[in-house]
Amino acid sequence: MKLPALTTVAFGAAVALIFFYAPTDADQGFSQRIFYFHVPIALTSYACFGWGAWKALRYLRTRDERADLESYVAIHQGVIFGALTLVTGSIWARASWGVWWSWSENQLVLFLVLFLFYCAYFMLRYSVDAGPARMNMSAVYALFGVVLIPVSFLAIRLSQRFIHPVVFDSHAPSNMTGSQWLSFIVSFAAMLLLFATLYNVELAGKRIDAHLRELRELLGRRLDVGPQRAQAPAAPAPGREPA
Amino acid sequence: MRYVSDVGALARKDLLLELRAKETLPSMLLFVISALTIFHFALPAGTSDVAARGLLWSALVFTALLGLTRAFVAEREQGMFDALVLTPCDRSAIWLAKSIAVLAFLAAAEVVALPAFAAFFHGLDGRTVAAVALADLGIVAVGTLFGAMAVAGRARELLLPLLFLPAAIPIVVGGVGGYLWFLVLYDAIFAVFAWGTFEYVIAEA
Numbered sequence: 444m445k446l447p448a449l450t451t452v453a454f455g456a457a458v459a460l461i462f463f464y465a466p467t468d469a470d471q472g473f474s475q476r477i478f479y480f481h482v483p484i485a486l487t488s489y490a491c492f493g494w495g496a497w498k499a500l501r502y503l504r505t506r507d508e509r510a511d512l513e514s515y516v517a518i519h520q521g522v523i524f525g526a527l528t529l530v531t532g533s534i535w536a537r538a539s540w541g542v543w544w545s546w547s548e549n550q551l552v553l554f555l556v557l558f559l560f561y562c563a564y565f566m567l568r569y570s571v572d573a574g575p576a577r578m579n580m581s582a583v584y585a586l587f588g589v590v591l592i593p594v595s596f597l598a599i600r601l602s603q604r605f606i607h608p609v610v611f612d613s614h615a616p617s618n619m620t621g622s623q624w625l626s627f628i629v630s631f632a633a634m635l636l637l638f639a640t641l642y643n644v645e646l647a648g649k650r651i652d653a654h655l656r657e658l659r660e661l662l663g664r665r666l667d668v669g670p671q672r673a674q675a676p677a678a679p680a681p682g683r684e685p686a
Numbered sequence: 687m688r689y690v691s692d693v694g695a696l697a698r699k700d701l702l703l704e705l706r707a708k709e710t711l712p713s714m715l716l717f718v719i720s721a722l723t724i725f726h727f728a729l730p731a732g733t734s735d736v737a738a739r740g741l742l743w744s745a746l747v748f749t750a751l752l753g754l755t756r757a758f759v760a761e762r763e764q765g766m767f768d769a770l771v772l773t774p775c776d777r778s779a780i781w782l783a784k785s786i787a788v789l790a791f792l793a794a795a796e797v798v799a800l801p802a803f804a805a806f807f808h809g810l811d812g813r814t815v816a817a818v819a820l821a822d823l824g825i826v827a828v829g830t831l832f833g834a835m836a837v838a839g840r841a842r843e844l845l846l847p848l849l850f851l852p853a854a855i856p857i858v859v860g861g862v863g864g865y866l867w868f869l870v871l872y873d874a875i876f877a878v879f880a881w882g883t884f885e886y887v888i889a890e891a
Contacts, residue, residue, distance in 0.1 A: 503886060556852055556855055557852075559851075559852040560852035560853065562848075563845075563848040563849045563852065566841065566845055566848050566849075567835060567836075567839065567845060567849060570839030570840045570841040570845055571835075571838050571839045571840075575889075576838060576889075579886040579887060579889060580835045580838065580886075580887055582886065583831075583835070583883045583886050583887055584835065584849070586879075586883065587831075587853070587879065587883075590875060590876070590879055591852075591853055591856075594856050594871075594872060594875060594876075595855065595856055597856070597868065597871075598855065598856035598859040598860065598868065599859070601859055601860070601863055601865055601868060602859045602862075602863065604863065
């Protein structure tokens, strides 16, 4: 119970700092404050993918089924934070340049590539039947992702040279003042805590789900033994695919 | 030495199969020529060299995808995977052999496609040819790994492009920009990755 409370406090503090404490940007004005959401969300998304890959490696080393589920949940959260990164980045581009999408923002383009890559993770996972084969493939794909991140980043940097000769300066103020740093750090901590909370909640839900399914199967098998129920085995709940 | 002869035998099996059935290569050839023809009509007259070169790269990636989609279909449909997993050979040899076979198909398709591109559009320079050769290695290394994953699923042909295309974006960047060092880096990183992880992909198939 401590973690959700801590997350709430950190989030409240972050919002207060961002809107009332951080100085208004002289150049971009009020809209620059989205920086304190956008960049921490993006960094948290990287953390999710990294954590998912670490759990995937743990799975391949130990064959522990829990690590497979943990890897899945981390990547699921990573895709959610990645989608938020795209949305906040798009809003920011609209506010400061008047366009919804800009190919000259390296980080944003990288997130588009990663978003596409990790969405396919779910396609892969739900197309293969549950079992060790699926766990192995999911783990290998999750590990591939963290190798692809730096390679894609380098590729996108390179592509700027022949697609956009003029590179915009990065949005992030390179010489942030103390109050800006404080707002940024608190916001980043709040996002990481939010990830940890959501991760725990989803993991608990998935585990309860799996446990329930096991019990239901057990019950179904018991009932099958009885002569009058032989024709009606307990059906699994429709539309419930094991994660 | 055992490893090399295992790889040789497995690759020979694929090439022989293709030589007799003639399924994959003719479709790749027809596909790439049709794609180039479509590009002629898609591009406005007087289009720059750079735009045409960009389209060459998308044609090559999609042609490779066509070959990769077929790569493991025989194994899956004929129950060959069980036999392969039981074979007393290193499982990475299966990946290497399959990559060599797909590379052979892709190279054969490009032997026709590149001169056709040069004739249809603006000609080719040596750098592009070198980039194509390097990109092929990365395409088959990654594509064979993902091909083995995709064929295990229910969606199969649908799944491989979704897995493969985001990972192929760096190849297109390296190819269009002519960054040969970047393609070498990509090939090296992902060949080692695929070689090391392939056994997990087919171990429980």
